[in-house]
Amino acid sequence: xxxxxxxxxxxxxxxxxxDSNNSVRTVVTVTENEKPIRFHTGxxxxxxxGFMASMGVKHRNMFTNLKTASIEARVTEIKQSLTAxxxxxxxxxxxxxxxxxxxxxxxxxxxxxxxxxxxYLKQRAMPNSFKESLLFDSITTYSSSDLxxxxxxxxxxxxxxxxxxxxxxxxxxxxKNGYFLNAKVMGSLKSALSDASYYKFKLxxxxxxxxxxxxxxxxxxxxxxxxxxxxxxASYRFYAGxxxxxxxxxxxxxxxxxxxxxxxxxxxxxETTVEYRFEIYDKFRGVVxxxxxxxxxxxxxxxxxxxxxxGAGLRYVTPIGPIALDFGFDTKNPLEQYAIHFHIGELF
Numbered sequence: 001x002x003x004x005x006x007x008x009x010x011x012x013x014x015x016x017x018x019d020s021n022n023s024v025r026t027v028v029t030v031t032e033n034e035k036p037i038r039f040h041t042g043x044x045x046x047x048x049x050g051f052m053a054s055m056g057v058k059h060r061n062m063f064t065n066l067k068t069a070s071i072e073a074r075v076t077e078i079k080q081s082l083t084a085x086x087x088x089x090x091x092x093x094x095x096x097x098x099x100x101x102x103x104x105x106x107x108x109x110x111x112x113x114x115x116x117x118x119x120y121l122k123q124r125a126m127p128n129s130f131k132e133s134l135l136f137d138s139i140t141t142y143s144s145s146d147l148x149x150x151x152x153x154x155x156x157x158x159x160x161x162x163x164x165x166x167x168x169x170x171x172x173x174x175x176k177n178g179y180f181l182n183a184k185v186m187g188s189l190k191s192a193l194s195d196a197s198y199y200k201f202k203l204x205x206x207x208x209x210x211x212x213x214x215x216x217x218x219x220x221x222x223x224x225x226x227x228x229x230x231x232x233x234a235s236y237r238f239y240a241g242x243x244x245x246x247x248x249x250x251x252x253x254x255x256x257x258x259x260x261x262x263x264x265x266x267x268x269x270x271e272t273t274v275e276y277r278f279e280i281y282d283k284f285r286g287v288v289x290x291x292x293x294x295x296x297x298x299x300x301x302x303x304x305x306x307x308x309x310x311g312a313g314l315r316y317v318t319p320i321g322p323i324a325l326d327f328g329f330d331t332k333n334p335l336e337q338y339a340i341h342f343h344i345g346e347l348f
Contacts, residue, residue, distance in 0.1 A: 036061040047341040048242045048251040050077030065089070079105040093124045105235070108252060109262030110150035111143040112235050118161075131163040135186065139233040146258045150234045157232065158194040161186040169208060173321030173345040176215055179207040180348075196230030206348040215277040219348050223269045226299040237265025238295070240307075243341035245271060246291040247328030248309025250339045255295050255307075268296035270303075273347075277315075285315040291328065308332065321345035 017025045037059050044052040056072030071084045080103070087097035103114040120133035137157040144150040162185050169178035187199035206219040223238050241249030241263075248254075256264050275289045291309045294301040311328030321344050330337035 044344065046243065046343045047339075048244070048343075049079065052076045062086075079103060095122045096120065097122075107150075107235065107239075107262075109145045109258065109260065109264075110141050110152075110234060112233065113140045113142070114138070114235075127166055127168045129165045129167075131161075131165075133161045133163070135159045135161050137233075139235070141233060145260050145262055149258055149262075149264055151231070155195045155231060155233050156193070157188055157196060159186045159188045174317070175208045175217075175346060175348070177208055177210050179205070181205040190228075190230040194230075196232045197228040198226060198230075198232055198236075200225045200236065208348075213279050215275075217273075217275040217277065217346075217348065219271075219273040221269065221271045224299045225267045234265060237267065238269040239263055239265050240269060240271065240293050240295060241339075243326065243343050244347060246293045246307055246309050247289065247311055247326050247341055248291065248307070248330040248337060248339060249328075253339070254293060256297075266295040266301075267298050268301045270294040270301045275347075277346075280314075283317040285317065285322065287313040287315060287324075287326070289313065289326070289328070315346075318344075 014026065037057065039057050040055070042052070042054040044054075046052065052074065054072060054074040056070060058068060058070035060066075060068050062069045066089050068087045069085065072082070074081050074083075081101060083099060083101040085097060085099045087095055089095045098117065098119050100117045101115075103112075103116075105112050105114070115138045117136045118133050120131055123130045135158070137159065138154065139157070140154045141150060141152050144152050164183045165181070167178075167180040169175040169180055182204045183202070185199065185201045188194040188196060190197040200223075202221070202223040204219070204221045206217065209216045209218075225232075225237060239252040239255070240246055241254035242251035245251075246254050252263050254263075255266055258264055270293070272292045273289060275287055277285060277287045280286050289311055291311075293307040293309075294303050294305070295307075296302045308331045309328045310331055311326060313324055313326035315322040315324050324341075324343050324346070326341040328339055328341070
Protein backbone atom coordinates (compact mmCIF):
# COMPACT_ATOMS: atom_id res chain seq x y z
CA UNK A 1 0.00 0.00 0.00
CA UNK A 2 2.82 2.41 0.85
CA UNK A 3 4.62 1.60 -2.42
CA UNK A 4 1.53 2.11 -4.57
CA UNK A 5 0.94 5.45 -2.88
CA UNK A 6 3.71 6.71 -5.17
CA UNK A 7 2.09 7.26 -8.56
CA UNK A 8 5.35 6.63 -10.42
CA UNK A 9 5.15 2.91 -9.57
CA UNK A 10 3.02 0.70 -11.82
CA UNK A 11 3.87 -2.64 -10.18
CA UNK A 12 5.59 -3.84 -7.01
CA UNK A 13 6.43 -7.51 -6.34
CA UNK A 14 7.54 -8.68 -2.89
CA UNK A 15 9.27 -12.08 -2.83
CA UNK A 16 10.57 -13.96 0.21
CA UNK A 17 13.38 -16.49 -0.14
CA UNK A 18 14.55 -18.99 2.53
CA ASP A 19 18.20 -20.03 2.30
CA SER A 20 19.92 -23.14 3.66
CA ASN A 21 20.42 -21.50 7.07
CA ASN A 22 16.65 -20.98 7.39
CA SER A 23 17.08 -17.22 7.20
CA VAL A 24 14.51 -15.28 5.20
CA ARG A 25 15.53 -12.76 2.57
CA THR A 26 12.97 -10.33 1.19
CA VAL A 27 13.34 -9.06 -2.36
CA VAL A 28 11.25 -6.12 -3.57
CA THR A 29 11.04 -5.55 -7.33
CA VAL A 30 9.58 -2.25 -8.45
CA THR A 31 8.46 -1.37 -11.98
CA GLU A 32 8.27 2.31 -12.80
CA ASN A 33 5.36 3.74 -14.76
CA GLU A 34 6.29 3.78 -18.46
CA LYS A 35 4.18 6.89 -19.06
CA PRO A 36 4.89 9.13 -16.08
CA ILE A 37 3.24 12.23 -17.58
CA ARG A 38 -0.53 12.39 -17.11
CA PHE A 39 -2.90 15.01 -18.48
CA HIS A 40 -6.41 15.46 -17.15
CA THR A 41 -9.42 17.62 -17.87
CA GLY A 42 -12.75 17.77 -16.13
CA UNK A 43 -16.18 19.36 -16.26
CA UNK A 44 -18.69 19.46 -13.44
CA UNK A 45 -21.40 21.37 -11.66
CA UNK A 46 -22.47 21.78 -8.04
CA UNK A 47 -24.94 23.93 -6.17
CA UNK A 48 -22.11 25.53 -4.17
CA UNK A 49 -19.80 26.69 -6.98
CA GLY A 50 -21.90 26.38 -10.14
CA PHE A 51 -20.30 25.11 -13.33
CA MET A 52 -16.69 23.93 -13.06
CA ALA A 53 -13.88 23.20 -15.51
CA SER A 54 -10.38 21.97 -14.69
CA MET A 55 -7.22 21.07 -16.56
CA GLY A 56 -3.84 19.88 -15.37
CA VAL A 57 -0.67 17.95 -16.03
CA LYS A 58 1.37 15.83 -13.62
CA HIS A 59 4.81 14.22 -13.94
CA ARG A 60 4.82 11.23 -11.59
CA ASN A 61 8.57 10.55 -11.67
CA MET A 62 10.36 13.82 -12.36
CA PHE A 63 14.14 13.77 -11.81
CA THR A 64 13.73 10.04 -10.87
CA ASN A 65 13.24 8.63 -7.34
CA LEU A 66 9.45 9.15 -7.61
CA LYS A 67 9.48 12.93 -7.27
CA THR A 68 6.26 14.44 -8.63
CA ALA A 69 5.46 17.84 -10.10
CA SER A 70 2.07 19.11 -11.20
CA ILE A 71 0.22 22.20 -12.33
CA GLU A 72 -3.57 22.56 -12.37
CA ALA A 73 -6.04 25.26 -13.36
CA ARG A 74 -9.61 25.20 -12.01
CA VAL A 75 -12.41 27.62 -12.87
CA THR A 76 -15.87 27.84 -11.31
CA GLU A 77 -18.52 30.55 -11.29
CA ILE A 78 -17.17 31.97 -8.02
CA LYS A 79 -13.50 30.95 -7.93
CA GLN A 80 -10.56 30.71 -10.32
CA SER A 81 -7.32 29.07 -9.19
CA LEU A 82 -3.92 28.03 -10.53
CA THR A 83 -1.78 25.67 -8.43
CA ALA A 84 1.72 24.21 -8.87
CA UNK A 85 3.08 21.44 -6.61
CA UNK A 86 6.39 19.63 -6.19
CA UNK A 87 6.62 16.59 -3.90
CA UNK A 88 9.68 14.51 -2.96
CA UNK A 89 9.46 11.17 -1.09
CA UNK A 90 11.69 10.66 1.94
CA UNK A 91 12.56 7.61 4.04
CA UNK A 92 10.04 5.89 6.34
CA UNK A 93 6.95 6.91 4.33
CA UNK A 94 7.67 10.61 4.72
CA UNK A 95 7.63 13.28 2.02
CA UNK A 96 8.45 16.95 1.63
CA UNK A 97 7.27 19.48 -0.87
CA UNK A 98 6.05 22.91 -1.80
CA UNK A 99 2.76 24.21 -3.20
CA UNK A 100 2.36 27.61 -4.84
CA UNK A 101 -0.94 29.01 -5.98
CA UNK A 102 -3.04 32.01 -6.89
CA UNK A 103 -6.82 32.28 -6.33
CA UNK A 104 -9.50 34.81 -7.13
CA UNK A 105 -12.75 34.20 -5.23
CA UNK A 106 -16.07 36.04 -5.08
CA UNK A 107 -17.76 36.23 -1.67
CA UNK A 108 -21.08 37.93 -0.93
CA UNK A 109 -19.92 41.45 -0.11
CA UNK A 110 -16.32 41.35 -1.31
CA UNK A 111 -13.87 39.71 -3.69
CA UNK A 112 -10.53 38.28 -2.71
CA UNK A 113 -7.28 37.70 -4.58
CA UNK A 114 -4.87 35.32 -2.90
CA UNK A 115 -1.23 34.48 -3.59
CA UNK A 116 0.20 31.76 -1.36
CA UNK A 117 3.01 29.27 -0.95
CA UNK A 118 3.23 26.35 1.45
CA UNK A 119 6.30 24.37 2.51
CA TYR A 120 5.34 21.03 4.03
CA LEU A 121 6.41 17.71 5.52
CA LYS A 122 4.10 14.69 5.46
CA GLN A 123 4.16 11.39 7.35
CA ARG A 124 2.00 8.35 6.61
CA ALA A 125 1.43 5.57 9.12
CA MET A 126 -1.83 4.17 7.81
CA PRO A 127 -4.57 4.86 8.72
CA ASN A 128 -2.93 7.99 10.17
CA SER A 129 -1.44 10.82 8.16
CA PHE A 130 0.25 13.95 9.44
CA LYS A 131 1.23 17.20 7.79
CA GLU A 132 3.32 20.07 9.15
CA SER A 133 3.58 23.16 6.99
CA LEU A 134 4.51 26.82 6.86
CA LEU A 135 1.93 28.90 5.00
CA PHE A 136 2.80 32.24 3.38
CA ASP A 137 -0.54 33.95 2.63
CA SER A 138 -0.86 37.27 0.79
CA ILE A 139 -4.51 38.30 0.43
CA THR A 140 -5.94 41.39 -1.25
CA THR A 141 -9.60 42.30 -0.64
CA TYR A 142 -11.41 44.52 -3.15
CA SER A 143 -14.93 45.35 -4.43
CA SER A 144 -16.15 45.54 -0.82
CA SER A 145 -19.76 46.50 -0.08
CA ASP A 146 -18.95 47.15 3.60
CA LEU A 147 -15.55 48.73 4.28
CA UNK A 148 -15.92 48.22 8.04
CA UNK A 149 -16.60 44.48 7.92
CA UNK A 150 -14.66 43.75 4.72
CA UNK A 151 -11.90 46.40 4.56
CA UNK A 152 -10.11 46.68 1.26
CA UNK A 153 -6.34 46.29 1.03
CA UNK A 154 -3.60 43.68 1.35
CA UNK A 155 -2.77 41.51 4.36
CA UNK A 156 0.16 39.12 4.73
CA UNK A 157 -0.17 36.22 7.19
CA UNK A 158 2.65 33.77 7.99
CA UNK A 159 1.23 30.69 9.74
CA UNK A 160 2.61 27.37 10.95
CA UNK A 161 -0.04 24.69 10.29
CA UNK A 162 -0.51 21.23 11.83
CA UNK A 163 -2.89 18.71 10.24
CA UNK A 164 -3.81 15.19 11.40
CA UNK A 165 -6.09 12.76 9.57
CA UNK A 166 -7.34 9.31 10.62
CA UNK A 167 -9.53 7.48 8.10
CA UNK A 168 -10.78 3.88 8.13
CA UNK A 169 -13.77 4.25 5.79
CA UNK A 170 -14.14 1.40 3.30
CA UNK A 171 -14.60 3.82 0.34
CA UNK A 172 -14.02 7.54 -0.10
CA UNK A 173 -16.75 8.47 -2.62
CA UNK A 174 -19.44 6.05 -1.45
CA UNK A 175 -18.60 4.75 2.06
CA LYS A 176 -20.74 2.09 3.70
CA ASN A 177 -18.73 1.51 6.87
CA GLY A 178 -16.00 3.08 8.97
CA TYR A 179 -15.15 6.41 10.51
CA PHE A 180 -12.73 9.33 10.16
CA LEU A 181 -11.25 12.18 12.18
CA ASN A 182 -9.47 15.31 11.02
CA ALA A 183 -7.90 18.04 13.15
CA LYS A 184 -6.22 21.19 11.88
CA VAL A 185 -4.68 24.04 13.86
CA MET A 186 -2.89 27.13 12.58
CA GLY A 187 -1.82 30.47 13.99
CA SER A 188 0.58 33.38 13.88
CA LEU A 189 2.19 36.16 15.92
CA LYS A 190 1.99 39.76 14.72
CA SER A 191 5.38 40.89 13.50
CA ALA A 192 7.15 42.37 10.51
CA LEU A 193 6.34 39.07 8.74
CA SER A 194 2.67 38.75 9.73
CA ASP A 195 -0.21 41.21 10.11
CA ALA A 196 -2.04 39.38 12.92
CA SER A 197 -1.72 37.30 16.08
CA TYR A 198 -4.37 34.60 15.97
CA TYR A 199 -5.21 30.94 16.19
CA LYS A 200 -7.69 28.89 14.19
CA PHE A 201 -8.76 25.35 15.05
CA LYS A 202 -11.05 22.94 13.23
CA LEU A 203 -12.04 19.40 14.22
CA UNK A 204 -14.25 17.18 12.05
CA UNK A 205 -15.29 13.56 12.46
CA UNK A 206 -17.77 11.13 10.99
CA UNK A 207 -19.07 7.62 11.58
CA UNK A 208 -20.79 5.42 8.98
CA UNK A 209 -22.73 2.45 10.34
CA UNK A 210 -24.16 -0.29 8.06
CA UNK A 211 -27.70 -1.45 8.86
CA UNK A 212 -28.43 -4.43 6.60
CA UNK A 213 -28.89 -2.80 3.16
CA UNK A 214 -29.16 0.69 4.64
CA UNK A 215 -26.63 3.05 6.20
CA UNK A 216 -26.76 5.39 9.17
CA UNK A 217 -24.17 8.18 9.05
CA UNK A 218 -23.13 10.83 11.58
CA UNK A 219 -20.84 13.84 11.21
CA UNK A 220 -19.75 16.67 13.49
CA UNK A 221 -17.62 19.78 12.91
CA UNK A 222 -16.27 22.26 15.44
CA UNK A 223 -14.28 25.37 14.57
CA UNK A 224 -12.85 28.23 16.60
CA UNK A 225 -11.03 31.42 15.57
CA UNK A 226 -9.61 34.11 17.83
CA UNK A 227 -7.69 37.22 16.80
CA UNK A 228 -5.52 38.73 19.54
CA UNK A 229 -3.84 41.55 17.62
CA UNK A 230 -3.92 42.95 14.11
CA UNK A 231 -6.33 42.09 11.33
CA UNK A 232 -7.22 38.89 9.47
CA UNK A 233 -8.76 38.53 5.99
CA ALA A 234 -12.54 38.12 6.11
CA SER A 235 -12.21 34.73 4.39
CA TYR A 236 -10.52 33.30 7.51
CA ARG A 237 -13.91 33.40 9.30
CA PHE A 238 -16.32 30.46 9.30
CA TYR A 239 -19.18 30.57 6.77
CA ALA A 240 -22.12 28.17 6.98
CA GLY A 241 -24.75 26.89 4.59
CA UNK A 242 -24.47 24.69 1.53
CA UNK A 243 -24.15 21.03 0.63
CA UNK A 244 -21.16 20.45 2.96
CA UNK A 245 -22.78 22.40 5.79
CA UNK A 246 -26.45 23.06 6.55
CA UNK A 247 -28.56 22.05 3.55
CA UNK A 248 -31.54 24.18 4.52
CA UNK A 249 -29.52 27.16 3.26
CA UNK A 250 -27.61 28.08 0.12
CA UNK A 251 -23.81 28.16 0.05
CA UNK A 252 -22.55 30.61 2.73
CA UNK A 253 -26.14 31.78 3.18
CA UNK A 254 -26.58 30.96 6.89
CA UNK A 255 -25.79 33.22 9.81
CA UNK A 256 -25.56 36.94 10.61
CA UNK A 257 -25.57 39.49 7.78
CA UNK A 258 -24.80 43.18 7.40
CA UNK A 259 -27.24 45.88 6.28
CA UNK A 260 -26.77 44.84 2.65
CA UNK A 261 -27.68 41.23 3.48
CA UNK A 262 -24.14 39.90 2.98
CA UNK A 263 -23.00 37.08 5.32
CA UNK A 264 -20.45 38.45 7.80
CA UNK A 265 -18.91 35.13 8.82
CA UNK A 266 -18.45 33.85 12.37
CA UNK A 267 -15.62 33.31 14.84
CA UNK A 268 -16.82 29.85 15.87
CA UNK A 269 -19.04 27.07 14.57
CA UNK A 270 -20.53 23.74 15.59
CA GLU A 271 -22.35 21.62 13.01
CA THR A 272 -23.91 18.16 13.24
CA THR A 273 -25.42 15.93 10.57
CA VAL A 274 -27.38 12.69 10.75
CA GLU A 275 -28.23 10.79 7.55
CA TYR A 276 -30.24 7.65 6.88
CA ARG A 277 -29.34 6.19 3.47
CA PHE A 278 -31.53 3.47 1.94
CA GLU A 279 -32.06 1.51 -1.27
CA ILE A 280 -34.94 2.43 -3.61
CA TYR A 281 -34.60 0.49 -6.87
CA ASP A 282 -31.65 -0.73 -8.91
CA LYS A 283 -29.08 2.12 -8.87
CA PHE A 284 -31.39 4.60 -7.16
CA ARG A 285 -31.01 5.33 -3.46
CA GLY A 286 -32.63 7.74 -1.06
CA VAL A 287 -31.54 9.70 1.98
CA VAL A 288 -33.24 11.62 4.77
CA UNK A 289 -31.15 13.96 6.88
CA UNK A 290 -30.98 16.45 9.72
CA UNK A 291 -28.39 19.29 9.73
CA UNK A 292 -27.85 21.59 12.72
CA UNK A 293 -25.62 24.67 13.03
CA UNK A 294 -24.54 26.87 15.95
CA UNK A 295 -22.46 30.02 15.36
CA UNK A 296 -20.67 32.45 17.65
CA UNK A 297 -19.11 35.92 17.51
CA UNK A 298 -16.23 34.80 19.76
CA UNK A 299 -14.20 31.59 20.10
CA UNK A 300 -17.20 29.51 21.32
CA UNK A 301 -20.55 29.05 19.52
CA UNK A 302 -23.82 30.38 20.93
CA UNK A 303 -25.73 27.20 21.75
CA UNK A 304 -28.93 29.11 22.55
CA UNK A 305 -29.41 30.18 18.93
CA UNK A 306 -29.28 27.27 16.52
CA UNK A 307 -30.26 26.69 12.91
CA UNK A 308 -32.05 23.35 12.47
CA UNK A 309 -32.77 21.83 9.07
CA UNK A 310 -34.20 18.61 7.72
CA GLY A 311 -34.65 17.19 4.26
CA ALA A 312 -34.46 14.34 1.80
CA GLY A 313 -32.41 13.45 -1.22
CA LEU A 314 -32.02 11.13 -4.18
CA ARG A 315 -28.86 9.29 -5.27
CA TYR A 316 -28.01 7.59 -8.58
CA VAL A 317 -25.00 5.30 -8.32
CA THR A 318 -22.26 5.70 -10.97
CA PRO A 319 -18.66 4.41 -11.21
CA ILE A 320 -17.34 7.81 -10.06
CA GLY A 321 -19.68 7.98 -7.08
CA PRO A 322 -23.38 8.68 -6.60
CA ILE A 323 -24.93 11.69 -8.32
CA ALA A 324 -26.82 13.41 -5.52
CA LEU A 325 -29.78 15.79 -5.33
CA ASP A 326 -30.82 17.09 -1.88
CA PHE A 327 -33.70 19.29 -0.75
CA GLY A 328 -33.38 20.83 2.72
CA PHE A 329 -35.51 23.26 4.73
CA ASP A 330 -35.29 25.13 8.01
CA THR A 331 -37.59 23.37 10.49
CA LYS A 332 -38.73 26.69 12.02
CA ASN A 333 -39.63 28.30 8.69
CA PRO A 334 -39.91 25.56 6.04
CA LEU A 335 -42.08 27.48 3.55
CA GLU A 336 -39.69 30.42 3.22
CA GLN A 337 -36.25 29.03 4.07
CA TYR A 338 -35.20 26.08 1.90
CA ALA A 339 -32.51 25.15 -0.62
CA ILE A 340 -31.71 22.58 -3.31
CA HIS A 341 -28.22 21.07 -3.62
CA PHE A 342 -26.59 18.77 -6.16
CA HIS A 343 -23.15 17.16 -6.19
CA ILE A 344 -21.24 13.96 -7.00
CA GLY A 345 -20.25 11.55 -4.21
CA GLU A 346 -21.57 11.15 -0.70
CA LEU A 347 -20.72 14.12 1.50
CA PHE A 348 -18.87 11.89 3.97
